[in-house]
Amino acid sequence: MASHSTPHFHNQPGVETVRVGAKEFMCVGALPPCDHPHIFIDMGDDNEAICPYCSTHYVYDASLHGGCEPPECRFEPALETTNATA
Template sequence: MAKSAIPHFANDLGAEKIFVGVRELQCMGARAPFDHPHVFLDMGADSQILCPYCSTLFVHDPRLTEDESDPRDCLVSVVAGHAAA
């Protein structure tokens, strides 16, 4: 089940893979104005998921916390309801 705050991630760098510390997230592509529709992604029991819009592969890394990513500048926010840079 989704938490109240779902982290948003952006791929401004064009990275093939983004390592994240969560299994539920929102991908927004790149930051505005180059973003795509913000899509909710849930890995479930899997350890990775592919964004259907930008083809970024998100890989769960249990060493990371919910507010970390690798590359590190991909996390946009963990605020419920909106993404803030």
């Protein structure tokens, strides 16, 4: 299975803001099966973005180096697929 180079984030915990260490990423909303269409978000020159589907507020934080805070908001599609078939 191909790995994803674009980070994926969700807001299953329902936090007010998810800090992310990438300006280009995918938002999946909540964890499957309650996710929304996985959409690409590009902050460009801005340091924040709001998902048009789930209204999650994402704020860029370079110190996270591609990760996120809270860390449980990172989504690994390959792990979800593996767990679903196990």
